[in-house]
Amino acid sequence: MKPHHKNRGRAYYRHHRKRVIHRKVKIAKQTGWRSRFPGYFAKGKVHCSCQMCSQKTNADGFPHSQLIQLERLNRQLSDYFSKGE
Structure with a gap:
């Protein structure tokens, strides 16, 4: 059995979280959305699913x-x- 150890450090996960948030903030600026803080975009979706926007x-x-x-x-x-x- 293999010993249990992490392949990736905290810096790796921080880098990719920052990259994803930056991409979503850029999309939000293009569409005119505003958020209270950038960490809000760490969650999954960046599109609207309301009845007015959804086809x-x-x-x-x-x-x-x-x-x-x-x-x-x-x-x-x-x-x-x-x-x-």
């Missing part, structure tokens, strides 16, 4: 992809029936 939401009915598919099917039906006349 794929079930709160307002079908998902976006299914709405497009239904529109395409309705267009095909109307084209089919209009050619028959």
Whole structure:
């Protein structure tokens, strides 16, 4: 059995945490977001998932992809029936 030891030091984890936070802060500045402190961006997501921003939401009915598919099917039906006349 292998002895238990850490492969990476604290500096490694600090460096990558700082790198990730810096990238997310840059994205936030481009979109106009503000945060109280940069460490807020150490968490996972940097996108908004509210109902106004999300295209794929079930709160307002079908998902976006299914709405497009239904529109395409309705267009095909109307084209089919209009050619028959």
